[in-house]
Amino acid sequence: MAILVFLFWTTPNVVSSLREKLSLEQLTIRSHSVARVKVTRIWSEFSDQDKREIITFISFQVREFAKGHTPEPTVSIVIPGGSVGDLATYVAGTPSFFVGEEAIIFVTNDNKGRAII
DSSP states (O other), X not given: OOOOOOXXXXXXXXXOOOOOOOOHHHHHHHOSXXXXXXXXXXXXXXXXXXXXXXXXXXXXXXXXXXXXXXXXXXXXXXXEOEEETTEEEOOTTOOOOOTTOEEEEEEEEOTTSOEEO
16 A cells, blocks of 8 residues: 655644645655655654654665665654653644555655654
């Protein structure tokens, strides 16, 4: 199953977010990597010491690259939201994955240099 997703990060002060509908060609151009992957690990944690934001990390085993490459056989990305202990946040429009799932991901970097999809 292929998942095609493009996310826009929002700051905690923003009430709503915008999602731009992109074609497959636009997604490919805007991404530094496009890969067929398998989910190997998912975990969430607080993004800062104040525990104001939860983020989720997802590690993928790369099956093949359609664009870009990395010397490592794995790629890890970060998405907003997740659960830590009894606390959970959900950000509308973010993808969800499960360990063992195969997907096509379009990877770019956020303003902190973290890999996102």
